[in-house]
Amino acid sequence: MTTVGILGGGQLARMLALSGAPLGLRFLVMDTAGDACAAQFAPMVVGDYTDTAALAEFASKIDVATFDFENVPSQSAQWLADRVPVFPSPRALAIAQDRLAEKTLFRELGIPVPDFVAIDTREDLDAAIAAIGTPCILKTRRLGYDGKGQFRLKSAADTDAAWQALGAQAAKVGLILEAFVPFERELSVVAVRGRDGEFRSWPLTENWHVDGVLSASLAPASVDAAMAETAFAYARKLAEAIDYVGVFALELFCRAGELLANELAPRVHNSGHWTIEGSETSQFQNHLRAVLGLPLGDTRMVGRACMLNWVGAMPDANAVLQEAGGHWHDYGKSPREGRKVGHATLRAESAQDLSAAVQKVGQALGRGEQVAPVIAALRDSPADR
Structure with missing residues (x-):
């Protein structure tokens, strides 16, 4: 029986383990926290990702390794790759961990990106603001996610505050200044590439964020077809350039009909959670198929789907479960402000039926603001064929 090792023991590892059970797979998780939620479904090695003794124990018990999140040190990934197959590769992980390397690769591949400048000193920041203009966003090059490690400058008057907030990180993880994008929509391509180079993508997904954390996704x-094909082409070009294996997400901004790349997530992705019930093959099972060298599953949708993220604490499940297309996912985490603790997916055959279900759930849970943009998007969607 094949054992898949997962570095990181959060909800993504948990859902990978659940999706791999029908394939007859076993799992071993490695995490720094003894109460990681994936450990409720798979045995776990507890240790720091730089601890070679813990990594050696982990490697000795698995056949292939993958990731639950992208902040695993790339050196640790390479240490593992010298001993067992690791997918995606340590190189792909290293690129995604560094916003400067990531944006530079996008630009080299002809994938449009907002203007950006590397920042090492306060003088660099002053010069970059003068060149890019405001508003703009100062970010750490590494270790930032869900809106963390960022400071938005509305004008040059915010320079001192931005440097006070993040300047100390310049020597540690590096900084990058990016032009602010006045986007109309946030989109993501969730795609998968197999060991043999086969590439498949799920339908383009529209996303909404609150305080940098995903709130809702609609698929x-x-x-229009041309924009979707452009997004898929960008994702395929990126995956082939770095010989990527597994599922990934390419996050995009849409501005005046143009797509701009925001970032690469080298793992299964929050905006693809709807695929569990809303597609022929979920992102989780296709990721496992890819890293094991198995045939990839069909990514076509089954109806339409909306995913609602639960952050901080879980609401009452009844409002979702009473819907014919309602599906509930509790990650088994204790409540905490800003923490992703679960999600729900609503699925229906038509935009009209999905809109009605989303509105009903939003009203029942007192989450009108969360569902409002989804309902508006469904109202504007073309008639179902």
Whole structure:
């Protein structure tokens, strides 16, 4: 029986383990926290990702390794790759961990990106603001996610505050200044590439964030065929350039009909959670198929789907479960402000039926603001064929 090792023991590892059970797979998780939620479904090695003794124990018990999140040190990933197959590769992980390397790769591949400048000193920041203009966003090059490690400058008057907030990180993880994008929509391509180079993508997804954390996702996004094909082409070009294996997400901004790349997530992704019930093959099972060298599953949708993220604490499940297309996911985490603790997916055959279900759930849970943009997007979507 094949054992898949997962570095990181959060909800993504948990859902990978659940999706791998029908394939007859076993799992071993490695995490720094003894109460990681994936440990409720798979045995776990507890240790720091730089601890070679813990890594050696982990490697000795698995056949292949993958990741639950992208902040595993790339050196640790390479240490593992010298002993067992690791997918995606340590190189792909290293690129995604560094916003400067990531944006530079996008630009080299002809994938449009907002203007950006590397920042090492306060003088660099002053010069970059003068060149890019405001508003703009100062970010750490590494270790930032869900809106963390960022400071938005509305004008040059915010320079001192930005440097006070993040300047100390310049020597540790590096900084990058990016032009602010006045986008109309946030979109993501969730795609998978197999060991043999086969590439598949799920329908383009539209996303909404609150305080940098995903709030809701809707699939398929209501975009014209040309824009969708452009997004898929960008994702495929990126995956082939770095010989990527597994599922990944390419996050995109849509501005005046143009797509701009925001970032690469080298793992299964929050905006693809709807695929568990809303597609023929979920992102989780296809990730496992890819890293094991198995045939990839069909990524076509089954109806339409909306995913609602639960952050901080879980609401009452009854409002979702009473819907015919309602599906509930509790990650088994204790409540904490800003923490992703679960999600729900609503699925229906038509935009009209999905809109009605989303509105009903939003009203029942007192989450009108969360569902409002989804309902508006469904209202504007073309008629179902």
